[in-house]
Amino acid sequence: MRRRAFLAAASGGLVVLIGAGGGVWSRVPVIPKRPDPDAGQALGWIAHMDGRFTLTLPRAEMGQNIATALKQIVCTELGVEWDTVDVVLHTTDMPRVKATVGSESVMLFAEPLAQACAALREALSAGHVAGQVRVTPRPRADLRAFRAGGLIGSSPEITQGRGIVFGAPLYAADVRLPGMLYGRVLRAPASVEVQTGPLRWNPDAARAVSGFVAVVEECGPPIGQAQGLGIIADRPGTLDAIAEALALEWSVAGQHPRSDIARAIDVDARLSTGALPHVVLDGAPDDGLWDVDMRLDVPMAAHGPIEPRAAVASLQDGALQVWAGTQDAFYIRDFIADAFGLPVKTVTVQSCRIGGAFGGKTICTVEAEAAALTLATGNPVKVQWTRAQEYALGFHRPPSSHRIRARVAQGRITDWDHAQMSSHIMFTAAVVPSWMQRGTDMFAGDGGVARGMAAPYVLGRARAAYDTVRLPVHTGPWRGLGAGPNALAIESAMHEAALVAGIDPLAFRLAHIADPFLAAVLVRAGEIAAWGHVPAPVQGLRLGRGIACGTYKDTSHAAAVADVAVDSQGRVRVTQMWCVHDCGLVINPDQVRAQCEGNLIWSLGMVLSDDLPTAAGHVAAQTFADAPIPRMSDVPPITVELIQSDRPPQGAGETAIVVAPGAIANAIRAATGRRPVRFPVRAEDLAT
Amino acid sequence: MSFILNGQSHDIPPDWADEPLLFLLRENFALTGAKFGCGVGICGACTIIVDGVPARACIIRAGDVDGLSVRTIEGLAKGDVLHPVQQAWLDHGVAQCGYCQAGQIMSAVALLEQVPEPSTDDIDAAMDANLCRCGTYPRIRAAILSAAEQV
Numbered sequence: 158m159r160r161r162a163f164l165a166a167a168s169g170g171l172v173v174l175i176g177a178g179g180g181v182w183s184r185v186p187v188i189p190k191r192p193d194p195d196a197g198q199a200l201g202w203i204a205h206m207d208g209r210f211t212l213t214l215p216r217a218e219m220g221q222n223i224a225t226a227l228k229q230i231v232c233t234e235l236g237v238e239w240d241t242v243d244v245v246l247h248t249t250d251m252p253r254v255k256a257t258v259g260s261e262s263v264m265l266f267a268e269p270l271a272q273a274c275a276a277l278r279e280a281l282s283a284g285h286v287a288g289q290v291r292v293t294p295r296p297r298a299d300l301r302a303f304r305a306g307g308l309i310g311s312s313p314e315i316t317q318g319r320g321i322v323f324g325a326p327l328y329a330a331d332v333r334l335p336g337m338l339y340g341r342v343l344r345a346p347a348s349v350e351v352q353t354g355p356l357r358w359n360p361d362a363a364r365a366v367s368g369f370v371a372v373v374e375e376c377g378p379p380i381g382q383a384q385g386l387g388i389i390a391d392r393p394g395t396l397d398a399i400a401e402a403l404a405l406e407w408s409v410a411g412q413h414p415r416s417d418i419a420r421a422i423d424v425d426a427r428l429s430t431g432a433l434p435h436v437v438l439d440g441a442p443d444d445g446l447w448d449v450d451m452r453l454d455v456p457m458a459a460h461g462p463i464e465p466r467a468a469v470a471s472l473q474d475g476a477l478q479v480w481a482g483t484q485d486a487f488y489i490r491d492f493i494a495d496a497f498g499l500p501v502k503t504v505t506v507q508s509c510r511i512g513g514a515f516g517g518k519t520i521c522t523v524e525a526e527a528a529a530l531t532l533a534t535g536n537p538v539k540v541q542w543t544r545a546q547e548y549a550l551g552f553h554r555p556p557s558s559h560r561i562r563a564r565v566a567q568g569r570i571t572d573w574d575h576a577q578m579s580s581h582i583m584f585t586a587a588v589v590p591s592w593m594q595r596g597t598d599m600f601a602g603d604g605g606v607a608r609g610m611a612a613p614y615v616l617g618r619a620r621a622a623y624d625t626v627r628l629p630v631h632t633g634p635w636r637g638l639g640a641g642p643n644a645l646a647i648e649s650a651m652h653e654a655a656l657v658a659g660i661d662p663l664a665f666r667l668a669h670i671a672d673p674f675l676a677a678v679l680v681r682a683g684e685i686a687a688w689g690h691v692p693a694p695v696q697g698l699r700l701g702r703g704i705a706c707g708t709y710k711d712t713s714h715a716a717a718v719a720d721v722a723v724d725s726q727g728r729v730r731v732t733q734m735w736c737v738h739d740c741g742l743v744i745n746p747d748q749v750r751a752q753c754e755g756n757l758i759w760s761l762g763m764v765l766s767d768d769l770p771t772a773a774g775h776v777a778a779q780t781f782a783d784a785p786i787p788r789m790s791d792v793p794p795i796t797v798e799l800i801q802s803d804r805p806p807q808g809a810g811e812t813a814i815v816v817a818p819g820a821i822a823n824a825i826r827a828a829t830g831r832r833p834v835r836f837p838v839r840a841e842d843l844a845t
Numbered sequence: 846m847s848f849i850l851n852g853q854s855h856d857i858p859p860d861w862a863d864e865p866l867l868f869l870l871r872e873n874f875a876l877t878g879a880k881f882g883c884g885v886g887i888c889g890a891c892t893i894i895v896d897g898v899p900a901r902a903c904i905i906r907a908g909d910v911d912g913l914s915v916r917t918i919e920g921l922a923k924g925d926v927l928h929p930v931q932q933a934w935l936d937h938g939v940a941q942c943g944y945c946q947a948g949q950i951m952s953a954v955a956l957l958e959q960v961p962e963p964s965t966d967d968i969d970a971a972m973d974a975n976l977c978r979c980g981t982y983p984r985i986r987a988a989i990l991s992a993a994e995q996v
Binding site for chain 1: 881927935945978
């Protein structure tokens with residue numbers, strides 16, 4: 158085995174107490190650590206023995222199919238056959254890697270991995286079969302993995318693809334252990350920001366249910382301020398019957414003061430009290446009348462992965478093993494060690510394939526529940542959330558309220574003002590307590606809310622600013638973070654400004670774009686969609702076409718065109734979509750296309766359906782029927798074109814979601830003459 | 846009580862009779878291909894085939910398949926030889942996260958057994974209640990059309 162010694166894992170010192178004034182001691186929560194990877198660390202991801210290699214995937218696999226792309230890097234740089242490399246998902250036994258977020262897996266991990274593989278290749282060819290390998294980073298141009306050709310730019314069968322079509326146990330909930338029990342932690346149907354806990358229950362009735370094992374009061378830390386009551390059964394279906402038999406009564410410490418969420422984030426009400434504190438663009442638009450002045454509201458939305466989060470925990474010889482479908486196994490480990498007072502070295506988290514995450518599986522919840530119930534019983538315990546728990550206890554895309562204004566003269570935008578009110582994303586209330594959030598609010602703002610608020614255009618005197626308010630429902634990262642809603646507002650305003658200027662929306666955008674890569678995707682989208690082509694009228698339908706473009710995290714670009722048909726009752730059908738995407742060098746074009754397709758379908762949802770109903774400060778949705786996601790019959794023919802590029806690879810998992818919602822909204826505007834300003838669009842607003 | 850599971854007869858343990866069939870399959874028989882997604886028959890991640898008809902294992906009482914024939918994704922391949930639908934799923938790179946795909950594949954298999962040459966409208970109608978959050982729907986359509994040529 159040829160493998161550099163593991164770096165010492167950062168750990169310890171996580172439980173500290175600091176003063177928060179007034180003699181009150183507040184516990185500092187475990188905050189995820191996000192070290193960028195380097196080539197030395199990458200040597201720990203690749204192992205060689207007897208002509209075979211094992212790639213320990215330094216990322217979570219959740220459908221971005223990064224296991225395939227990074228294996229392509231490994232095989233190319235090592236110069237070895239596809240079948241000689243095995244891919245395994247990591248455990249926390251390896252040195253810490255940062256959470257799998259932000260479309261970073263190829264962008265940040267491909268080069269260190271390639272550098273490590275190049276060093277390993279040279280060592281092997283020099284006959285070294287034992288001892289340490291030293292990585293001397295070489296220029297990127299010398300790395301084979303960054304040159305198109307061979308495996309780079311091809312699309313081999315996806316890693317774990319065969320397991321998926323065979324139904325192999327790949328996910329956390331598929332783990333089965335001898336003596337395993339099934340658990341659930343019940344929590345009050347109330348805001349997670351209000352103190353709640355179990356008050357009274359009927360243990361005798363629960364005990365009478367066949368399959369009942371235990372009620373567990375010590376069931377781990379609260380979620381927000383919701384303290385739970387654990388139940389354990391020897392068959393999973395029995396948990397519903399036990400929960401019902403318990404007839405639980407909850408203590409609930411009143412109503413959350415901002416239970417009216419729409420009112421809490423009303424941007425106009427907020428603006429009437431003064432300027433917004435967090436400035437993204439600091440231009441000073443002239444006073445006076447605006448040519449475009451619109452208010453857009455985007456509601457709260459669930460991630461809606463088909464896999465409700467799950468974990469299995471097992472205690473053996475004082476060591477706790479946890480199987481989890483998580484975007485951050487190391488954070489799960491640190492959180493559990495802290496919550497239960499365990500030495501970090503006694504806790505191991507095995508990351509499993511995730512059944513969809515989209516930013517939502519970054520915190521520690523179900524894993525701590527499984528750990529608590531295992532510690533209470535000594536048996537392995539599996540916990541998988543119900544769909545209703547996913548809605549009630551997860552965090553969600555925050556609602557956002559936008560006031561966006563533009564002034565136009567001689568075909569150009571001269572002044573621009575974008576104000577946004579939202580809730581926290583990066584400094585999510587799901588991890589950051591309110592006292593700490595007050596500090597981040599004062600000094601840092603929230604980069605997740607700000608993301609994409611700086612429009613990718615030259616806009617004259619441009620101002621963009623936002624504020625955040627902590628809500629009774631937890632909010633946090635959701636595919637694209639703030640960039641999706643921000644771009645929807647920006648692209649809607651750009652379309653309106655083009656109409657004011659009397660200029661074609663594609664040409665109008667081009668006139669405001671300085672970045673040649675963004676201009677190129679926009680022009681190409683116009684070409685492949687035959688922009689300017691007027692569709693033949695269809696009896697009883699209003700047809701329209703819209704366009705939008707944008708940049709995600711400064712370096713990846715996309716443009717989209719959408720066609721819609723709106724019937725007399727105001728029902729919208731997207732009939733065709735085109736997308737041109739530039740994320741630099743493409744390692745696996747088929748899977749980058751898959752990410753674009755997914756984003757386009759998420760965009761359909763953003764405009765037409767995404768909404769998470771709340772009532773009295775907590776989530777009211779129980780099933781997919783209450784928070785629908787796009788279905789097959791909603792999805793039109795989609796054309797995706799990838800720009801061939803030799804720029805270093807950039808992110809691809811969230812870029813198209815900044816453009817397709819705007820294209821669809823603008824198509825609805827073109828079809829109906831009405832500007833969608835309240836999402837999801839409602840048929841009654843578009844009926845004739 | 847007994848049923849035919851992927852061609853073989855098995856007893857239904859009495860204490861599992863009131864469990865959802867999904868949990869009997871996953872936890873008792875270790876057939877974890879069918880997934881728990883919603884528990885109320887909306888998402889289709891638990892789709893299996895009961896006497897030739899696609900069905901939601903999360904809302905079927907285990908005891909109610911007494912005497913019936915149940916097929917799960919684990920029974921599709923003949924050894925290493927994939928069912929044409931499984932092969933089409935690989936050829937089209939359908940899966941992203943993959944969690945819903947066992948249910949998607951079983952719905953597709955049932956469709957092709959009933960309608961060997963489906964139109965895209967047939968596909969949309971048969972598959973519309975199998976949800977996928979990743980957005981693999983265009984590839985599912987394409988994979989079913991190409992599997993139809995092989996079946």
